Amino acid sequence: MVFPLTNLPVLCSLSDDNILETIRPTHSIGQIGQKRKISLYKSDKCLIEDKYNDESSQLFFGWENKTYNQERLEQKIRTMHSIVQKRKITLYKSDECLIKDKFNAEFSQPFFVWENKTYSQEISKLLNGEEVTIYADITKNEHIDKNAIKFNEIGIKFRFKPEDKAEQNILDNELNNFKLSMCHLGDSYYKYNDKFYIIRNTKYNIICGFKKDSDGESFPRNEIYTKIKNGELMLSPYTMWKIKLELYNDDANFSKLKKYEKVVDLELVGLGKYIQNSNDLSRKVENYYNEYKIDLP
Structure with a gap:
């Protein structure tokens, strides 16, 4: 299954097999990768009002300076993907x-x-x-x-x-x-x-x-x-x-x-x-x- 994470981390699509390798959170590389993913997400969703709910705000903001083990980061990325996919088929007030x-x-x-x-x-x-x-x-x-x-x-x-x-x-x-x-x-x-x-x-x-x-x-x-x-x-x-x-x-x-x-x-x-x-x-x-x-x- 291919995850079309077009906003994470570098315009790439990630599969189940390579998702951890692509975003491996080790040392400075992990920090840089996390910051890049968050920056890309902020750019992608820039200022679209009600498409930020509490869940997505907690996920996508405020953790770019933190480090996570692979299991935790994988969970976050999968949740990100779920939210992005849901947003594609949901009508929002801001869409008008x-x-x-x-x-x-x-x-x-x-x-x-x-x-x-x-x-x-x-x-x-x-x-x-x-x-x-x-x-x-x-x-x-x-x-x-x-x-x-x-x-x-x-x-x-x-x-x-x-x-x-x-x-x-x-x-x-x-x-x-x-x-x-x-x-x-x-x-x-x-x-x-x-x-x-x-x-x-x-x-x-x-x-x-x-x-x-x-x-x-x-x-x-x-x-x-x-x-x-x-x-x-x-x-x-x-x-x-x-x-x-x-x-x-x-x-x-x-x-x-x-x-x-x-x-x-x-x-x-x-x-x-x-x-x-x-x-x-x-x-x-x-x-x-x-x-x-x-x-x-």
Whole structure:
């Protein structure tokens, strides 16, 4: 039997046979593993109100700094799995406020936009094959009415401003010859009820192609991309990113992209979920998450 613990410990599915080996709580490795599992769970369930009952709160919070013998830890993991599975088939009051959406210019706006007038140097480097480190600032996104935004599909879009559909199609076709490396550097930032929170995690390097098949699936792609897309949501798009374009086939040529470096913005796009503003944003989350103090202008 396979336990689809998509939030524990590293986006992996665990079987009865290997569960103890994967999460063996010995010495410092056990401590690190426990902290990682808890961090991933907090990210995954970030700020979803009534899906935390007393049982799950006791299980998932407050024990990351403790050590357990294998039998006790196995019991906890199995109980975690049971709660996660139950949550998948149970309707909650908060479900009516939990919205799934596409985050791009054709739908609800991208997760974030790095405009050329400010980020021309970074855009130029990307289109010339260089790696850039760039910050998606949660305080500067357009989604004022959306709380606790998380993604399970992520990518970038070079978009002409002002809009030019003909040139956009040419650029998109050129980019189909490239693949994308996006490294989420670990710190996820969330907004909830006009406050900001941070959840620290390890980094994840997501690799996918620009080209999609008839089902909308990107190729090539690594397993991190696939498991995030097919699993429970865990990460915020608002973080520090390392991004790089890489050659995918023989038709890929960075010299064909250079001419676009002054005329396109860079958009952070994808698929995700959020909690819409409502009268129910009253959960006291400070007991579970670290508030991130930001001095807004």
